[in-house]
Amino acid sequence: MSTPRIVVVGGGAGGLALATRLGHKLGKRQRAEIVLLDSHATHVWKPLLHELATGVLNSSMDEVDFHGHSFTHHYRYQRGSLCGLDREKKVLNLAPINDDNGHEILPARELGYDYLVLALGSVSNDFGTTGVAENCHFIDSPEQAKMFQHDMINSFLRYTDPSQRQHPELSIGIVGGGATGVELAAELLDASRMLRAYGVTPNGNQKINVHLLEAAPRLLPGLSERISETVREQLEHLGITVHVNTAVKEAQPHRLLTSNDDVINTDLNVWAAGIKAADFLGELGLTTNRRNQIHVNTTLQSVDDPSIFALGDCASCPRGEDGTIPPRAQAAHQQATLLAKNLIRTLADKPMAEFNYRDYGSLVSLARYDAVGNLMRSSASKGMFLEGWLARKCYASLYRMHQLSIHGATRTSLGWLVDKLNRYLKPRMKLH
Structure with a gap:
């Protein structure tokens, strides 16, 4: 029996966390081949893009190189853009990759899968x-x-x-x-x-x-x-x-x-x-809503195909009778955790669990000036209101939690130490 291939399309917060977890649970033990497909060579946590836009964040220091990361975490990275899907043959059609001068680096090609996870995030609407x-x-x-x-x-x-x-x-x-x-x-x-x-x-x-x-x-x-x-x-x-x-x-x-x-x-x-999901998702033959999000059930499987999953901002996942899961980073991380378990259970012929979203609150950063939000929300409580120094520390911890999910405790701790040193060694702002 051939080794099953799980393809994760999109190396954002949810997709990279999922590929990392599956790499350690399945790829390392050769129980499945894990492939991460992304059109970019590196990952930057999307909630930090506003800092990158103002130069406060230096992407060369905070980005994750997919090639190096995949080697360390037992999955395979392929650079490419999804442009078509043949569900009957279980094949992805990938667009050619060109350099900055328009010269073709990689031709159009196909990539087969046994299980497909779409984690393509969202774009502005x-x-x-x-x-x-x-x-x-x-x-x-x-x-x-x-x-x-x-x-x-x-x-x-x-x-x-x-x-x-x-x-x-x-x-x-x-x-x-x-x-x-x-x-x-x-x-x-x-x-x-x-x-x-x-x-x-x-x-x-x-x-x-x-x-x-x-x-x-x-x-x-x-x-x-x-x-x-x-x-x-x-x-x-x-x-x-x-x-x-x-x-x-x-x-x-x-x-x-x-x-x-x-x-x-x-x-x-x-x-x-x-926000909305990318327009081409509405052209793959899967059921989508008006924002191009793929309709999934509570196990995060597409309502059209049980071998196709979606998570994060590109998925429309039901919550209760009328609502859907909000497009937030914490939802994508929770879905990645559940989906890793469900794919492992699927390979072991065990039933999948349903996704139950937990709202841990929200924090909004106002640069160095302040942060505001609440934590530990529930259906019966609005949570604990925070602002000032404590809120800023809690906001900073969100990025460390993301790093923990993709790097592990040792590398995250070392990264925190490097960041502290760089506050004294390098300018606080990227000026070019």
Whole structure:
């Protein structure tokens, strides 16, 4: 009997944690071949992309190289992009890989599987808003985050010369008052402070205007009203202009047009309003919702094919009679843990367990200024409200927990020590 092959498509938070766990449980013992497929060569934890976008995070130090990681954790990495699926033959169609100059590195090819896990995460949803694709930055990937950081530094430099300025003061518009938009707004203020400290912007009085726009009546509509109001008060205290009940109907070069016909002048625009799964997921022949998320049952199997699973932001998993699991990093980690157990049980001809989501609370970082959130939530309790020093420490621990799931205790501890040393040895901000 041939060794079964489990292919995990997507090396994000859930996919990489799953491949790591399966590598140790099955790959190391040669009970299954574990393959991780991703179009990128490295992994960066998505909740940190707003720090990468402002230069606070140095990707060369915090990214995970799939080739090296796969060797250590007993799975096989393949670089490629999924573009088609033949469920009858159990074959994935992979698009060719080109270099930066458009030259083909790897041709189009096929990859067979016995069990397939789709863990492709999500991308920003512009809802078809006019001009967004052409005039707004997205921060869905490390490449997009680095592109924004490059344009941000150039914008700061441009404002040192009055003849190059678009507006009297440098202005950045962020559309979307969810966690990404809120955290990015605070990081931008901190980034402007550090750029002045490093002499990138020699005018010490140069100001930055950050406009945060949310179509809902309050920021962070998915979290409690107490967290929402605390975050808004903190942002406004920092000098960020918060616009609620404000939808954007068009993005133009250097300005945003709202549904109220107001004009907000900007130098840079960022779109962080809403998410969806990648469009091509709706073309694979699997049942999806209007956001291209794959419908799965409580065992995380596709409702169309028991050998295909999905987890994280690209999956629509039922929760109760009418709800679905929220697209959050903690949900993806919990699903990865369950799915590893279910795949192991499947290979042993044992019944699979059902996914039961536990909400451990939410934390929102406001850069070095503050953090706000709650912990230990349950269906009967709103949890413990946190802000200040303790909330910042708890927020930082979330990344360490992710590192623990993909590196283990020893490497995570060593990584923590290296990070502490680098705070004294290297600049606090990446400046190129």
